[in-house]
Amino acid sequence: MTTTAEAHDSIRAVQWQGGHLRLLDQRLLPGEERWVDCRDAAQVTEAIRDLAVRGAPAIGIAAAWGVAMAAQQGMALEPVLATLRAARPTAVNLMWALDRMKRRLAAGADADALLREAQAIQDEDLAANRRMGELGAGLIAPGSGVLTHCNTGSLATAGYGTALGVIRAGVAAGRIARVYAGETRPWQQGARLTMWELVRDGIPAQLIADSAAAHLMRSGAVQWVVVGADRIAANGDVANKIGTYQLAIAAKYHGVKFMVVAPSSTVDMATGSGEEIEIELRDPAELLGTAGRRTVVEGAQAWNPVFDVTPAELIDAIVTERGVIERPNGMAMQAMFGR
Numbered sequence: 001m002t003t004t005a006e007a008h009d010s011i012r013a014v015q016w017q018g019g020h021l022r023l024l025d026q027r028l029l030p031g032e033e034r035w036v037d038c039r040d041a042a043q044v045t046e047a048i049r050d051l052a053v054r055g056a057p058a059i060g061i062a063a064a065w066g067v068a069m070a071a072q073q074g075m076a077l078e079p080v081l082a083t084l085r086a087a088r089p090t091a092v093n094l095m096w097a098l099d100r101m102k103r104r105l106a107a108g109a110d111a112d113a114l115l116r117e118a119q120a121i122q123d124e125d126l127a128a129n130r131r132m133g134e135l136g137a138g139l140i141a142p143g144s145g146v147l148t149h150c151n152t153g154s155l156a157t158a159g160y161g162t163a164l165g166v167i168r169a170g171v172a173a174g175r176i177a178r179v180y181a182g183e184t185r186p187w188q189q190g191a192r193l194t195m196w197e198l199v200r201d202g203i204p205a206q207l208i209a210d211s212a213a214a215h216l217m218r219s220g221a222v223q224w225v226v227v228g229a230d231r232i233a234a235n236g237d238v239a240n241k242i243g244t245y246q247l248a249i250a251a252k253y254h255g256v257k258f259m260v261v262a263p264s265s266t267v268d269m270a271t272g273s274g275e276e277i278e279i280e281l282r283d284p285a286e287l288l289g290t291a292g293r294r295t296v297v298e299g300a301q302a303w304n305p306v307f308d309v310t311p312a313e314l315i316d317a318i319v320t321e322r323g324v325i326e327r328p329n330g331m332a333m334q335a336m337f338g339r
């Protein structure tokens with residue numbers, strides 16, 4: 001158990017090793033810890049699309065390594081950039097990382113300089129997470145309970161995590177006394193991945209069914225909902241894993257505070273509001289079965305949007321490595337992220 005003021009975190013799920021990219025396969029956890037070796041950018045694209053690597057910052061980092069690897073192999077980079085960009089639509093970190101690589105390329109960077117840029121993107125993400133951990137934990141009163149959603153930990157980032165980083169820091173500082181994680185149907189990021197990270201760190205936590213969240217809030221056990229983000233629009237609206245929006249509504253009703261934790265690479269000032277964010281629709285099969293086994297009657301159909309948008313007015317704090325915006329709105333976002 002974590003009894004000292006040290007926040008654990010040893011998982012590094014995205015690793016550049018010996019000229020190729022190693023990804024801890026998130027489709028198989030917690031049952032199996034298997035690594036996927038990507039030896040070209042096409043394999044990186046596939047790993048992002050098929051969720052071997054997932055979580056907004058992690059897919060941006062993986063894509064940056066994909067571009068660097070293609071440069072090392074002497075590939076034409078424009079098609080590589082375009083294919084990686086199309087792998088998933090909602091998390092802006094993917095486009096942000098590719099734009100950053102593209103700018104370096106346009107400035108004359110050679111293959112080795114692109115490798116250094118990918119490493120910088122990864123290193124900066126880890127540093128941002130640690131800073132956000134401190135800032136976010138500082139908002140939480142000692143003895144609080146928190147509910148989180150999806151997986152926002154080391155697996156979803158360069159390490160440590162965004163919302164889960166706040167939880168790591170908050171538990172280590174003695175501010176967070178109770179942790180609850182929603183299972184995050186249908187892909188079970190909370191049940192399979194967040195619980196795996198928390199158990200590894202010795203952080204006591206309880207899994208809840210997504211549908212238990214309002215009941216949990218009513219019980220008084222949680223004072224904060226702490227989540228990550230896939231894209232934050234210029235007015236402070238936040239796209240995140242499906243189910244986040246209903247948590248924010250339930251939190252408002254019960255007087256539970258709502259915190260979004262994301263690096264500035266998740267902020268998209270070119271998107272005016274959440275209305276403009278493309279929401280990824282995935283294969284209905286993810287809903288109609290579990291682990292490849294059909295659980296719903298043949299012939300049934302399903303609608304499977306995997307993100308939703310939480311309006312800024314339901315958010316108490318957006319925490320980035322640049323600072324905290326309380327009660328976000330367009331003006332506060334402009335002041336912190338405007339060019």
Ligand SMILES: CSC[C@@H](O)[C@@H](O)C(=O)COP(=O)(O)O
Nearest residue numbers: 054055056150152156228229241
């Ligand atoms: C630090 S991760 C923040 C978000 O990317 C996370 O909450 C999320 O929605 C991930 O979605 P996923 O579909 O698993 O990639």
